[in-house]
Amino acid sequence: MNITIITGASSGIGQEFALQLDSLFHNMDEIWLIARRKERLTELSLALHTKCRVIDMDVTNSASMNQLSELLAVSKPQIRMLVNCAGFGLMGAVEKLSLEEQLGMIRLNCEALTEMTYRCLPYMRGGSRIIQMASSAAFLPQANFAVYAASKSYVLSFSRALGQELKKRKIYVTSVCPGPVDTEFFDIAEKYGKTLSVKKLTMVSADKVVKKAIRDSREKKDISVCGLPIQAFHVLTSLLPHSVIFHIMKFCK
Numbered sequence: 001m002n003i004t005i006i007t008g009a010s011s012g013i014g015q016e017f018a019l020q021l022d023s024l025f026h027n028m029d030e031i032w033l034i035a036r037r038k039e040r041l042t043e044l045s046l047a048l049h050t051k052c053r054v055i056d057m058d059v060t061n062s063a064s065m066n067q068l069s070e071l072l073a074v075s076k077p078q079i080r081m082l083v084n085c086a087g088f089g090l091m092g093a094v095e096k097l098s099l100e101e102q103l104g105m106i107r108l109n110c111e112a113l114t115e116m117t118y119r120c121l122p123y124m125r126g127g128s129r130i131i132q133m134a135s136s137a138a139f140l141p142q143a144n145f146a147v148y149a150a151s152k153s154y155v156l157s158f159s160r161a162l163g164q165e166l167k168k169r170k171i172y173v174t175s176v177c178p179g180p181v182d183t184e185f186f187d188i189a190e191k192y193g194k195t196l197s198v199k200k201l202t203m204v205s206a207d208k209v210v211k212k213a214i215r216d217s218r219e220k221k222d223i224s225v226c227g228l229p230i231q232a233f234h235v236l237t238s239l240l241p242h243s244v245i246f247h248i249m250k251f252c253k
């Protein structure tokens with residue numbers, strides 16, 4: 001049985017992956033949709049042509065992760081694609097945000113993504129692909145978004161290294177690094193702080209980000225960056241000393 005697994009499928013970018021992969025992959029037996037909000041997943045599953053398995057779980061919960069592992073062991077699927085989208089960010093100064101909320105970002109964005117990847121790998125074979133949602137926040141440390149940006153640097157670094165390790169198995173890993181994407185992400189991210197207006201000018205749709213990510217994954221690229229402004233930001237962060245960029249950013253509103 002060939003399957004695709006998508007975490008964070010109940011909204012935004014994860015939901016968009018489900019919709020686009022459903023119309024692209026005609027030889028996929030099932031799409032496994034993972035998130036906590038079951039009703040959203042069920043609604044999505046009804047809109048897809050591919051058979052879906054709705055798995056309502058918190059990916060940071062180890063008992064739920066063990067249950068998912070048991071399900072994999074029983075079904076023995078071939079995972080042709082894993083898309084790790086579950087994630088959240090919170091803006092605000094490290095001293096002001098609660099410790100629990102900040103550790104929560106690390107648990108979801110880093111630990112759960114690593115665990116999901118690890119548990120799925122035994123069921124992947126040559127030609128399987130992994131798509132990891134990182135962010136352009138991975139390119140540069142960001143004051144007032146410190147833990148989130150650091151968590152996404154982890155995703156990018158981990159996934160690029162993993163991609164190197166998996167090349168010999170012909171399993172390809174793509175890290176997706178968009179700037180702001182128009183999703184529910186900001187309902188949580190802006191609970192205590194506001195996004196810079198200059199960043200909001202570069203906002204793109206989930207549809208655009210996912211289209212490019214799928215294309216880049218097909219082309220076995222290790223990183224997918226959508227849109228000219230964010231591609232330029234990526235180049236700048238690799239060419240200029242970060243201290244110079246921090247200085248420029250002081251003038252951004």
Ligand SMILES: NC(=O)c1ccc[n+]([C@@H]2O[C@H](COP(=O)([O-])OP(=O)(O)OC[C@H]3O[C@@H](n4cnc5c(N)ncnc54)[C@H](OP(=O)(O)O)[C@@H]3O)[C@@H](O)[C@H]2O)c1
Nearest residue numbers: 008010011012013035036037058059086087180181183185
């Ligand atoms: N939007 C942006 O500007 C942007 C930019 C760059 C990168 N990203 C990254 O893209 C990914 C998707 O974000 P999005 O924009 O699509 O935001 P979103 O609409 O808020 O989606 C987040 C998804 O994660 C799921 N999720 C959250 N906590 C979970 C948990 N503990 N267990 C299982 N699922 C959980 C949510 O579902 P439930 O609430 O139902 O569990 C939801 O489906 C994230 O990793 C985010 O960091 C977003």
